[in-house]
Amino acid sequence: MGVKHTEGDKSNAICPHCHQVVATTLRRRDVPFSDGSGLVRDLLVAVCDKCDMVVAIPAQSTPAIQEARR
Numbered sequence: 317m318g319v320k321h322t323e324g325d326k327s328n329a330i331c332p333h334c335h336q337v338v339a340t341t342l343r344r345r346d347v348p349f350s351d352g353s354g355l356v357r358d359l360l361v362a363v364c365d366k367c368d369m370v371v372a373i374p375a376q377s378t379p380a381i382q383e384a385r386r
C-alpha cells in the first residue's frame with residue numbers, strides 16, 4: 317500500500333525550474349497533460365517552495381490522470 321501523502325506534506329526534490337534541491341509542499345493544482353490534450357483538476361502534486369511550479373506528481377495521483385484521459 318505504501319504511505320498516503322496528504323495536502324501540505326513537506327519534502328525535498330530537485331526542481332527542474334530552479335536547478336537545485338528545494339523544499340516542496342504537496343498542493344492541489346490543475347495539471348496539464350504532457351501532450352497538451354487537456355488537464356486534470358485538483359491533482360495532488362509536489363510544488364516548489366521557491367518558484368511555485370510543479371516539481372513532481374506522486375504515484376498515487378497517476379490513476380487520476382489516466383481516469384481524466386478517458
Ligand SMILES: [Zn+2]
Nearest residue numbers: 331334364367
Ligand atoms: Zn523551483
